[in-house]
Amino acid sequence: MTTAPVPMSIEELKQMAVTIRCDIIEMIATAKAGHPGGSLSAADVVTALYFRVMNVDPENPNWPERDRFILSKGHACPVWYAALAERGYFDKAHLGTLRKLDSILQGHPDMKKTPGIDMTAGSLGHGLSAGLGMALSGRLRKQDYHVWVIVGDGESQEGSIWEAAMAAAKWDLDNLTAILDRNHLQNDGCVDTEMPIDPVPDKWQAFGWHVMEIDGHDMEQVVEALEKAKTIKGKPTMIIAHTIKGKGVSFMENVAGWHGKAPCAEEAAQALEDIRRCANA
Amino acid sequence: MPKTENSHYHHVRPEVIPLLASGELFTAAECQATRYAYAEAILELGKRNPDVVVLDADVSKSVRTTEFAKTFPDRSFNFGIAEQNMMAAAAGMATTGLIPFATTYAVFASMRALDQVRNSIHYPHLNVKIAASHGGITPGPDGPTHQGQEDLSILRSIAGSTVVAAADPPTTRLAVWAAAEYEGPVYLSFTRDPVPVIFDMDYPFEIGKAVTVRDGSDATIFAIRDMVSQSLVAAERLAAKGWHVRVVDCHTLKPLDTEAILQAAEETGAIVTAESNIILGGLGSAVAEVLVENHPVPMKRIGMRDSFAESGPYLEIVKKYGMSAEHIARAVEDVIARKHP
Numbered sequence: 001m002t003t004a005p006v007p008m009s010i011e012e013l014k015q016m017a018v019t020i021r022c023d024i025i026e027m028i029a030t031a032k033a034g035h036p037g038g039s040l041s042a043a044d045v046v047t048a049l050y051f052r053v054m055n056v057d058p059e060n061p062n063w064p065e066r067d068r069f070i071l072s073k074g075h076a077c078p079v080w081y082a083a084l085a086e087r088g089y090f091d092k093a094h095l096g097t098l099r100k101l102d103s104i105l106q107g108h109p110d111m112k113k114t115p116g117i118d119m120t121a122g123s124l125g126h127g128l129s130a131g132l133g134m135a136l137s138g139r140l141r142k143q144d145y146h147v148w149v150i151v152g153d154g155e156s157q158e159g160s161i162w163e164a165a166m167a168a169a170k171w172d173l174d175n176l177t178a179i180l181d182r183n184h185l186q187n188d189g190c191v192d193t194e195m196p197i198d199p200v201p202d203k204w205q206a207f208g209w210h211v212m213e214i215d216g217h218d219m220e221q222v223v224e225a226l227e228k229a230k231t232i233k234g235k236p237t238m239i240i241a242h243t244i245k246g247k248g249v250s251f252m253e254n255v256a257g258w259h260g261k262a263p264c265a266e267e268a269a270q271a272l273e274d275i276r277r278c279a280n281a
Numbered sequence: 282m283p284k285t286e287n288s289h290y291h292h293v294r295p296e297v298i299p300l301l302a303s304g305e306l307f308t309a310a311e312c313q314a315t316r317y318a319y320a321e322a323i324l325e326l327g328k329r330n331p332d333v334v335v336l337d338a339d340v341s342k343s344v345r346t347t348e349f350a351k352t353f354p355d356r357s358f359n360f361g362i363a364e365q366n367m368m369a370a371a372a373g374m375a376t377t378g379l380i381p382f383a384t385t386y387a388v389f390a391s392m393r394a395l396d397q398v399r400n401s402i403h404y405p406h407l408n409v410k411i412a413a414s415h416g417g418i419t420p421g422p423d424g425p426t427h428q429g430q431e432d433l434s435i436l437r438s439i440a441g442s443t444v445v446a447a448a449d450p451p452t453t454r455l456a457v458w459a460a461a462e463y464e465g466p467v468y469l470s471f472t473r474d475p476v477p478v479i480f481d482m483d484y485p486f487e488i489g490k491a492v493t494v495r496d497g498s499d500a501t502i503f504a505i506r507d508m509v510s511q512s513l514v515a516a517e518r519l520a521a522k523g524w525h526v527r528v529v530d531c532h533t534l535k536p537l538d539t540e541a542i543l544q545a546a547e548e549t550g551a552i553v554t555a556e557s558n559i560i561l562g563g564l565g566s567a568v569a570e571v572l573v574e575n576h577p578v579p580m581k582r583i584g585m586r587d588s589f590a591e592s593g594p595y596l597e598i599v600k601k602y603g604m605s606a607e608h609i610a611r612a613v614e615d616v617i618a619r620k621h622p
Binding site: 064111118125126159164167 | 360365370374375378379396400401404406
């Protein structure tokens with residue numbers, strides 16, 4: 001199967017999201033470790049960014065004028081690795097080496113090991129700040145790139161997220177867009193009961209951000225919101241993407257237990273079947 | 282005033298030498314907090330290098346980076362009281378080729394924002410300079426919450442870190458400029474309280490290269506940051522008793538100048554370390570590790586013992602908590618005595 005050229009149509013993006021979800025399951029099953037739930041919830045947004053919205057060049061991953069992407073919820077890196085591999089940053093064969101010794105694909109993103117990774121991540125609550133730094137730098141040097149940061153909803157319990165929220169508004173960083181992967185689950189259980197973060201839109205608005213809310217699995221809404229974010233002037237944009245943790249895999253959806261657990265061989269086979277069936281439904 | 286080239290001092294300003302012997306160093310010498318020397322150095326650096334940017338966390342008036350902000354408003358970023366955000370933002374800036382100097386106090390740089398400092402700056406080895414005032418017990422009157430007595434130990438334990446704490450204002454300027462030339466993270470620890478201006482600008486500052494500032498053959502004092510001046514006074518006290526004590530300004534805690542340590546062990550046979558850092562994991566520990574593995578000699582560590590200090594004038598804290606020239610001199614006599622049991 002040949003891959004459609006970028007920028008992809010909505011239909012092509014949907015197909016690519018299926019491929020990326022399958023890559024995620026295969027990677028984590030092969031590694032026997034990793035974080036499937038939050039990778040699957042972010043898959044549609046990451047697909048839209050890499051195959052339609054972002055101005056990047058896989059042949060030249062360190063191109064200074066490129067758009068930047070940060071996965072602040074770094075544990076979901078299988079989705080990032082799958083997107084980078086499918087986009088041609090490195091050979092897909094690397095996906096089978098996730099979390100193994102000498103691999104370019106670490107358990108959490110490492111910018112010094114993986115082509116296309118713009119920022120190391122893993123400890124939660126850093127990525128939005130790093131993106132803020134990149135955005136300030138772009139403005140200072142009059143470079144036209146946009147910075148995209150995916151933040152987790154559980155991650156939003158970190159105080160440093162709100163430090164960054166304040167700062168991005170102070171500096172009117174309209175070259176910075178955050179996407180909240182609002183899947184309602186975290187390691188120990190439900191975000192809304194463990195440490196509620198609501199009202200999420202009101203909070204980001206109160207911090208001075210332009211806020212949009214979308215269905216994070218509706219590719220049309222995802223693409224529209226990301227494109228719109230680039231046009232918002234004078235303030236940073238927060239796209240609250242309502243998502244389902246484990247999206248596409250029947251037995252993983254909305255189950256906190258799949259935050260950081262690998263499927264066994266039978267479960268992986270079932271998961272791949274689910275994802276493909278979902279796509280054809 | 283005669284030139285010092287024939288004396289046993291190196292790079293020490295000639296007018297300072299008589300004050301070392303008379304004990305008037307801390308009362309009669311010109312003094313300045315090294316945080317201000319940083320502010321002056323960064324201003325000059327900003328003129329030379331357009332990639333240099335200064336980040337502050339509500340301490341720009343305290344450190345005087347306000348001058349940089351006035352001169353380069355586009356390249357100055359005040360993050361408010363939010364050190365974690367500042368450190369990770371500095372990391373993001375460094376990925377684009379800027380050289381951020383993230384400025385705060387040592388307690389906040391080394392503890393509050395340590396996760397960012399470790400994971401977002403050091404792990405990817407980004408070119409961020411961490412400029413930390415109030416190192417050691419130098420913010421005397423502020424008390425323990427603001428006395429960064431662990432900063433050197435903490436930063437030293439991070440893989441790939443470079444940890445620098447210059448002794449006085451001129452060498453602080455040199456350290457800031459050297460840090461800017463170095464590719465990778467550098468932690469710079471400054472004093473909040475004034476310290477004597479000891480060295481000439483001909484001081485050969487090189488990251489990782491300790492400098493012998495006083496010759497001697499009976500013992501060696503390795504000192505860092507504000508303890509270099511105390512050590513020079515201690516050496517003069519010992520000279521009055523007939524001991525020739527070498528003093529080495531070990532401004533770079535990491536990478537440590539092991540060659541200078543082993544040479545001192547071989548040539549002088551006894552070593553004392555002096556730091557206003559806690560003695561756990563700082564200069565004393567680092568020097569001890571080198572000696573134990575290679576060339577054990579009698580050794581003693583001067584520094585904050587396993588306790589917090591208290592509010593008080595800086596020099597009085599130094600005395601009360603056992604880090605004064607007199608304490609250092611006693612430690613030296615002790616190690617010399619142990620050389621010849």
